Amino acid sequence: MAVQDTVIDEIEHPEPGSVILSVRDLTVAFGSKTVLENLDLDIYRGEILGFVGASGTGKSVLMRTVLRLLPHRSGSIKILGVDYEKADDRQRMALDMQLGVLFQQGALFSSLTVKENIQLPMREYLDLPQALMDELAYLKIEMVGLAADAADKYPSELSGGMIKRAALARALALDPALVFLDEPTSGLDPIGAAEFDMLIAKLRDTLGLTVYMVTHDLDSLFSVCDRIAVLGQKRVLVEGTLDDMLACDDAWVQSYFRGKRARSIVTDDGATGTVPGKS
Amino acid sequence: MPMKPKPVDDRSATIEKDETAGEGQRYLLSGDWRNRGIAGVLKDLSALEQETAGGRLEIDVSAIEQVDTSGGWLIRRLINARRAHGADAVVVGASEQLKELLDVMPQETPAPPAKTAANASLFERAFTPPGRAVVELWQDAVAAMNILGSAVGGAQLKLGRGTGISPASVVTHIDRMGVRAVPIIMLMSFLIGAIIAQQGAFQLRYFGAELFVVDLVGILQLREIGVLLTAIMIAGRSGSAITAEIGSMKMREEIDALTVIGLNPVGVLVFPRLVALTIALPLLTIVANFSALFGAAIVVWLYSGITFETFLGRLHEAVEYSSVASGMIKAPFMALAIGIVSAVEGMKVGGSAESLGAHVTAAVVKSIFVVILMDAIFAIFYSAIDF
Numbered sequence: 001m002a003v004q005d006t007v008i009d010e011i012e013h014p015e016p017g018s019v020i021l022s023v024r025d026l027t028v029a030f031g032s033k034t035v036l037e038n039l040d041l042d043i044y045r046g047e048i049l050g051f052v053g054a055s056g057t058g059k060s061v062l063m064r065t066v067l068r069l070l071p072h073r074s075g076s077i078k079i080l081g082v083d084y085e086k087a088d089d090r091q092r093m094a095l096d097m098q099l100g101v102l103f104q105q106g107a108l109f110s111s112l113t114v115k116e117n118i119q120l121p122m123r124e125y126l127d128l129p130q131a132l133m134d135e136l137a138y139l140k141i142e143m144v145g146l147a148a149d150a151a152d153k154y155p156s157e158l159s160g161g162m163i164k165r166a167a168l169a170r171a172l173a174l175d176p177a178l179v180f181l182d183e184p185t186s187g188l189d190p191i192g193a194a195e196f197d198m199l200i201a202k203l204r205d206t207l208g209l210t211v212y213m214v215t216h217d218l219d220s221l222f223s224v225c226d227r228i229a230v231l232g233q234k235r236v237l238v239e240g241t242l243d244d245m246l247a248c249d250d251a252w253v254q255s256y257f258r259g260k261r262a263r264s265i266v267t268d269d270g271a272t273g274t275v276p277g278k279s
Numbered sequence: 280m281p282m283k284p285k286p287v288d289d290r291s292a293t294i295e296k297d298e299t300a301g302e303g304q305r306y307l308l309s310g311d312w313r314n315r316g317i318a319g320v321l322k323d324l325s326a327l328e329q330e331t332a333g334g335r336l337e338i339d340v341s342a343i344e345q346v347d348t349s350g351g352w353l354i355r356r357l358i359n360a361r362r363a364h365g366a367d368a369v370v371v372g373a374s375e376q377l378k379e380l381l382d383v384m385p386q387e388t389p390a391p392p393a394k395t396a397a398n399a400s401l402f403e404r405a406f407t408p409p410g411r412a413v414v415e416l417w418q419d420a421v422a423a424m425n426i427l428g429s430a431v432g433g434a435q436l437k438l439g440r441g442t443g444i445s446p447a448s449v450v451t452h453i454d455r456m457g458v459r460a461v462p463i464i465m466l467m468s469f470l471i472g473a474i475i476a477q478q479g480a481f482q483l484r485y486f487g488a489e490l491f492v493v494d495l496v497g498i499l500q501l502r503e504i505g506v507l508l509t510a511i512m513i514a515g516r517s518g519s520a521i522t523a524e525i526g527s528m529k530m531r532e533e534i535d536a537l538t539v540i541g542l543n544p545v546g547v548l549v550f551p552r553l554v555a556l557t558i559a560l561p562l563l564t565i566v567a568n569f570s571a572l573f574g575a576a577i578v579v580w581l582y583s584g585i586t587f588e589t590f591l592g593r594l595h596e597a598v599e600y601s602s603v604a605s606g607m608i609k610a611p612f613m614a615l616a617i618g619i620v621s622a623v624e625g626m627k628v629g630g631s632a633e634s635l636g637a638h639v640t641a642a643v644v645k646s647i648f649v650v651i652l653m654d655a656i657f658a659i660f661y662s663a664i665d666f
Contacts, residue, residue, distance in 0.1 A: 012315070097315070111633035127318045128349075135388060139352050142385060156630020174314060175347035206380040207347060 007087075011080045011094040019081075020045045020178050020210045021066065026075035028058070028065050035061050037234040039075070045177070048204055048211040050221045053231030054252060059214050062231065063180055066212075067101060079178065097125055100171035104182040106163040108155040114141065114166045115151040121173045140169040143203075145195060160187045164196070172203070181213040185220055193217060197224045218261060230256075292320040292343075292350065294327065303335030303367075306357075309342035312350025324353060328360040336361055341372025346380065355384035422623045427615075429545035430553050448551035449558075456517040456552075457559030463516075464509055464563050465570040471508060472500060472571030476578040489583045493590055494597035496575040501602045505568040507654050510613040513560055514646040518621040521552055522642035525625025526635045534626075545622070553618040560614035561607055568606070601666050609657050613650050620646040 014020060023041040027034065035058040043049050053059045064070045066077055068084060076083055080098060082091055108117050118137045122128060128136075141151055144165040155163060164184060171179055184200070185193035201224045203209045215221060221228055222242060229239040230253055238248045245257045290311040297305040306327065310316060338354065340346075346354075354370070358381075361368040370381060399407070479492040525548055528534050537544040572594070579585040585593075624642035628635050 110631035122314070126314050128314070129321065132321065135356075136349055136352060139348060139385070143348070143383070154631060172348075175349065202383065206376055206383065208376070 007082060007091055008094045011082060011098060014045050014080055014177055018045050022078045024076050027073040028061055029073050034234060039235045041236055043210060043212060045210050046208050047226040048213060048224050050225035050228045051214045057231045059231055063182060063214060097174050098177040100176035100179040102167050102171045102181045102184055106167035108163060108167055110155050113152050113154055117170050118173050125174060140172060144169045161192050164188060175207060178210045181211060183214055185217045200224055291316040294320055294323050305337045305339060308340045310344060312343050312346040314347060314349040317350055317353060324357060328357055331364045333365040336366045336368040338368060338370050339372050340370055340377060346377055351380040351384055355381055359386060419623055423619045426545050426549055426619050426622050429543055430550040445551060449554050452552050452555030453559050456555055457563060460516055460563060461566055464512060464567050467512060468567035468571040469574035471504060472496060472574035473578040475499060476575035477582060480579055480583045490593055492579055493593040497594050497598045498602050500571045501568055501598060501606045505571060506564045506606045506609050509564045509567045510650045511647050514617045514650055515643055518617045518646045519639050519643050521621035522625040522639045525622060526628030526638055529628045530630060549622040556614040556618045557611045561610040564610045605661055605666055613653055616649045616653060617646040620649055
């Protein structure tokens with residue numbers, strides 16, 4: 001028991017700056033088609049990692065594999081230092097509580113209201129009175145920028161942006177340590193998207209949240225992401241800060257970060273000081 | 280039932296009154312103020328929230344090990360509650376993170392917006408459901424006529440672009456609803472025919488009229504049982520499929536897409552299914568009748584020693600043209616009823632998975648009911664015209 005408790009202790013009290021997700025030699029293949037091969041990836045606690053890559057390079061496959069929704073051929077995935085496949089039931093449960101996922105389409109349960117959606121993980125894992133769960137649900141709803149009257153609406157009555165926000169509220173219901181966001185700002189207007197970015201940055205600052213964000217939103221990549229990873233050729237092609245991306249000489253990375261749309265944002269922000277196209 | 284994680288004993292959240300404080304009050308908070316650790320502290324906390332003492336109140340959070348939004352909210356709520364009573368509540372010893380967390384928490388208890396709807400009177404509550412049922416029945420009837428009319432109208436393909444009937448689609452649906460249902464229909468009918476023959480033979484034996492079991496099975500199967508049971512089976516098998524297909528297309532806005540492209544969704548989706556059902560059900564009824572009579576022939580040969588030749592000879596005498604026709608005439612009408620009821624239910628599906636399930640259930644129940652009702656009406660009609 002004592003040994004187990006220290007493992008659970010590590011899961012529940014991750015050290016700031018420690019590696020929260022570590023993927024080693026990951027190979028994922030369907031039939032004879034290899035999607036990811038010998039992929040390595042580290043995410044540190046308290047950082048926002050932006051994940052980009054051309055369509056069809058396996059961004060979603062990687063995220064779904066890390067979340068154990070897809071099987072992998074070889075390699076290891078450690079979340080908070082624990083390999084899920086080797087963990088016992090108590091460790092798995094502690095681990096599950098530390099993960100939150102915002103799916104691309106929201107994936108809210110259509111037969112539950114927004115409030116019930118948010119309370120579902122709380123009900124499953126915590127012994128809290130209904131009144132407090134209601135307060136916490138309304139708190140989350142307010143935190144993600146939804147109006148209080150959205151709480152009793154069903155997902156089919158919400159707009160696309162509201163679904164994203166409600167789904168984020170559900171992902172954050174248990175205050176997890178690691179949150180996976182699959183294209184969180186797609187389908188939001190620029191103001192809403194900027195608010196969403198700020199919200200995620202604020203949550204990182206106040207709660208020490210770690211964020212794994214699959215995104216194509218250049219504004220998000222430039223404004224909130226601490227680190228960017230590019231997926232290509234079945235592995236992580238390059239990872240690092242924005243400057244590393246700009247210095248990278250891979251053709252796809254260059255056209256992505258030095259394209260017309262990227263350039264205007266970089267120069268506006270003055271993030272790099274120089275116009276990347278001319279440097 | 281998943282296990283609830285047990286908080287590590289010395290880590291769960293605690294709150295204590297510091298009696299040694301001089302002026303004013305001082306609360307000491309310690310432990311893990313995250314959602315898994317706070318369950319034990321709620322009682323103490325609400326007791327302290329009830330206190331009405333004014334003056335200075337220091338909430339010392341320096342001993343808190345970890346905190347999340349749940350814990351932050353509890354601290355904020357304590358401050359809010361005491362400030363409402365005029366106490367000068369302040370947080371001391373907070374880290375930068377906790378300060379920021381407390382600052383973003385709302386000043387007031389987030390509450391649901393007040394419900395404005397007044398309670399309905401007893402009269403309303405008693406008469407709303409039957410009234411609604413009547414209105415829905417009428418709406419269903421209108422929707423059914425709409426679907427029948429639109430289906431006959433076709434897909435509304437643009438002028439000069441063909442008739443709007445897609446033979447490929449009709450054939451596909453005949454394959455799905457008809458051909459693939461043959462094995463189960465044959466098996467079911469074979470057993471039904473055998474059971475009726477066996478029970479009939481045992482009863483008729485008392486009168487020494489065992490041979491008349493052939494009349495019983497032949498007329499019952501061809502006039503009533505064959506088409507009725509086949510229709511019920513198809514209502515469960517294909518009616519549910521129609522509702523589920525149309526319903527999920529409705530949920531994903533595919534129906535809206537068809538409308539915007541300028542096609543009539545009923546014509547495109549429902550019409551081929553209706554045509555396919557109307558062709559498939561009579562054919563399946565024929566298959567069902569043959570296998571039921573085959574089952575009956577085997578059973579009467581085994582139990583009563585009636586040979587196939589005797590069986591066929593007797594059948595030839597007992598069964599008239601009207602017996603065969605009266606059963607077969609019902610099949611296309613029942614097929615239409617199943618298709619229309621299922622399509623109406625499919626079009627009513629709303630946004631949630633729950634409503635899809637409810638409407639598929641309703642489609643099967645209603646179409647089986649309508650099939651039996653139609654059979655009864657046909658029976659009255661046939662006896663009135665002496666058919």
